[in-house]
Amino acid sequence: MSKRLRVAVLGPKGQCGACVVDELLSRGHSVVGISRSPPKTWQKPGDYGGIPCNFSDIKGLSKILSDGNFDAVVSAFAPPLTDLKAVYEVGVEGHGNIKMAILRSDYRGPLVIIGGAGSLYYKNGIQLCDDESFAFKHWYAWPDVHLDYMSTRMYDHGQRGFATFIRTFKWARGNRENPGWFSWLFRPFASLFLQFSRKTLTDSSALGLILCSRAALTMWEGVRETSWSFLSPPWQLRDKGIRTGKYEVHVDDTMGSAEYGIDNGIYNEDMAVAIVDEVENNKLNHKHWTCTGPIGLKEW
Known part of the structure; x- marks a missing residue:
């Protein structure tokens, strides 16, 4: 670390934001968490403080960013998943409000925006979410x-219905792909569930988080007033993992130069290492990028 930085993290309580705060504090940086109700203290030692601000308050957020004397900003905003039908609208509004607040503020330092894997391009020029x-x-x-990780994550977040759906999906797929002696008895039930899953997982309300994250990327493309970079996590992003400190950066374009991220993953802890490295070095100015690293190092 060349110098101690003062960094604002928008959305410090989420799985990505919390790992970023941990990584920043571990390197001796000063962190200010900004959200509707940020933690007043942090569970790990370091210089941390929270400032409450509803992201619908563009003027208020703009003033915080102008007056905060920040060296860098990380936006880890994500809409809540409590109402799937509202996720897209709330997500687009939130990302849009953050963009307007930043551009209306006096802040012009490095900005890392965390989006979603659906924005990554295949080599055929199609984005993952349009496949x-x-x-x-x-x-x-x-x-x-x-799938085991996803179901565990849903249980952790209190979404037992979704966790049960994932476990049933895994069973139904296994019934079809790896049949056992008596699997034919349950084959009709497995087939019916997979038909239901197809309808559910291709419905627009189920894709709200992915699609609003793609919209956030389009909001920033072409903007040159500040030195932003946009991170789309790989498709197999996992939290509660292991910090190895190992990662690879893939800069994305419409020719699929970051396609590797679609088929691979990273632990949130290692993605936070990549994010804080970018905060310190600012090498990906105006770039869309992803990062991948080792996963599968622990059981779920």
């Missing part, structure tokens, strides 16, 4: 260990 049968086909291709 045929998204997201059913892509869930179907996930390894069992990632």
